[in-house]
Amino acid sequence: MDALNYVKRGYHYLITHFLKLMLVLLVMAVLFKNVSLLTLNQLQLQLEYNLVGAISLITFTIFGSTVFFMSRPRSVYLVDYSCYLPPPNQKVTYQIFMNKSRLIQDFSESSLEFQRKILIRSGLGEETYLPESIHCVPPRPTMAAAREEAEQVIFGAIDNLFDNTKINPREIGVLVVNCSLFNPTPSLSAMIVNKYKLRGNIKSFNLGGMGCSAGVIAVDLASDMLQIHRNTFALVVSTENITQNWYFGNKRAMLIPNCLFRVGGSAVLLSNKPLDRKRSKYKLVHTVRTHKGSDEKAFNCVYQEQDECLKTGVSLSKDLMSIAGEALKTNITTLGPLVLPISEQILFFATFVAKRLFNAKKQKPYIPDFKLAFDHFCIHAGGRAVIDELEKSLKLSPRHVEASRMTLHRFGNTSSSSIWYELAYTEAKGRVRKGNRVWQIAFGSGFKCNSAVWVALRDVKPSVNNPWQHCIHRYPVKINL
Template identity: 40%
Template sequence: MNKKTSCKVYLIDFVCYQPPPSQKCSKERVLKLSRQHGHFTEDMLDFMKNFMERCGIGDSAYLAETYLNQSYKPSMKDARREVEMAIFGSLDMLLGKTGVRTDNIGILVVNCCLYNTAPSLCSMIVNRYKFRENIISYNLVGMGCSAGLRAIGLAKQLLKVLRLITDRSNKLLVKTGAPQFICIDSEYRKYYRKLLHRERSFQIPDQLLVPRRRSVLQLYHPRRRHTGIVGVTINRDILAAAIATITPNLTTVGRLILPSMEEKLLYLINYIARKLLPMLNIRPYIPNYSNAIDHFLPHVGGKPVLDDLQKTLRLSDDVMEPSRMTLYRYGNTSSSSVWYELAYVEAKGRTADHGDCNPWTDEIDQFPVNLVDCEPVPVDFAPSNCNDTSL
């Protein structure tokens, strides 16, 4: 970045981590291990079985090493090893692929949706790769699937306001999901694990979670919005909350990217009418985003969210293909899922060329797969009573 292009932010390249084949785990094996570990009731195991059959995840997704053991006794050591495998594996590929030297990286932003430790993940990376002593680092944790967007927004703002990053420095963004073991503090961990084994709404997120040289992308309009209540429980309100969050973001971005004045005018008239005449219950005008967007890559979340999003925005099956295939193959990788979707698009030859580091390279010809229609995911249960201290 230089002074002439200070308002433009480019992505040199990206990579996605692919766990070793030994960590592939079918849904049947997940249930077998869950029963073997002895932490779940039969009622909960039945719920897990029904959920996994309908959640859109295939039989080639990955599971943490610690969960694959005969006995499930997670520890901080296991969590650290899982994070190191994903982060170091990705960074080794990225640095090798781009040829960027670590002493030319001036900003480091790391986000992980739940895992928080001391020393921080930033410190772990800086020490491993011997980054320069004056590197500006930020460690973002506890923001769930939205952490990636926040990290991108932070990186853009840093590149715009920190004038000292006007040399050949680059910004490194590391995005990772949550390790299988969650540690906040000892008392909360005991409480959370009891909820995990007894409350269905705590099971859903646990099951789903699984510079301008040759730049491949340019960042234009990062937008984010916070809605909902703090926590990791999911209940029947998830669909409404997801759409309620996405709709205002599309409203904001729509006026910036809609290609024709006609679309913008129709959009504006509809927006004003709904604000001034709420009693008429005017339906929101859904612009034809395909005129402005080549690839629509929503966070994979889960099958119900993708289904409702597709219906609300009137998106075709082809448009939703990268998201559904990413959910099927890799599950919900939290804040990094969009990058797996982008890698899918590249592997299909629909955008920039892909290389050997693409996690889809060896099997892209097998996709898309036909997803058998199934019943809705069972999220029609009451919200958890998280204030119940008797657990």
């Protein structure tokens, strides 16, 4: 087996550096070939007779270079980011969760037992967080309580980000906020503008109803805006709101989110200023978005609705994992050619052609080795089944999915912000080195699968008030799968 691994490594190295090797051989051949070259005097004579041509060539070169540098995509840097850490009084153990559920008196005994089983199998630990409104007996699912939760999470993350980066809020030119289920008027983006007195001409966006993958969508939108507006910052805020979205009925497909979703949020500062490269953590390399909404099953697999008793909740379909698998295949088919070494692309193409030529229907398609393209994987901590499926499909090791499993255990499913808690975990472990590539991948209602690829610009240390700083020494913990 070891010999086979060495052969495979040798193959990948040879194919990856094939063009470089050929270039070296070509240069050597040119150097040793007996070719008559123009002498310096002959060259000077030629220039005298071709002055107009020389001037035209220089002009064309300058013009072409100017057009190239002006039109090429601007680099987008991740200066820093922050994840919200709720206060200790909002922690919810299994016992607290079940006791509160019993006191609510809206759940039948079978629903309580169902939630208990889901909670035990979920992969969540004993230190996740619920908002104060849900801790109350009876709960307070009011608009005021929902606003209070949103302010605590969003302002908490942004305050820490501003403290760490020392930027003036009025320098921010682009603001993108995403929260799927809570979209009041004025919007959450307007709430941020009001709180931090952001400038009047800021380009602000408020994304709603886009599910757990909206964090990548928000980054993609901010990146597009940074291609248009020069020398500015973009603030991306990702969160979800639980207060008004707790389900108080007995439909099992709608009880599952109660057991998985928890309080959390992130704030990310992006920049297109060349001078910010030195102080930034990462550079955005790719974003790939996949939407399967044209398929009815995919569209309906995560659906907000009312049950027969007119109680609102989010229903999760039994087809969710198979639909997520199809969305993943489509996404990595687009992402693969952008990130995989040429050696893996050749193997994939060869397998595809062989399958078509020999009509080998039973032959499994070749799954590219994404471990050759990425050093760290931030898989949306939507639930244990999501992480299990990607670990199996992409042939990842337990180490590759450690950040996702530990985030699910410590913080639960924090929706679109979970991929940032995972990156914070990797940084807290001191694993991110200069040149490392990070793959953030998330799934969301609609149905969507979105990816973001970052490259580390330096050895990355955890930022001040990293959400893991007080407990990282206890992780990883063993989880009963």
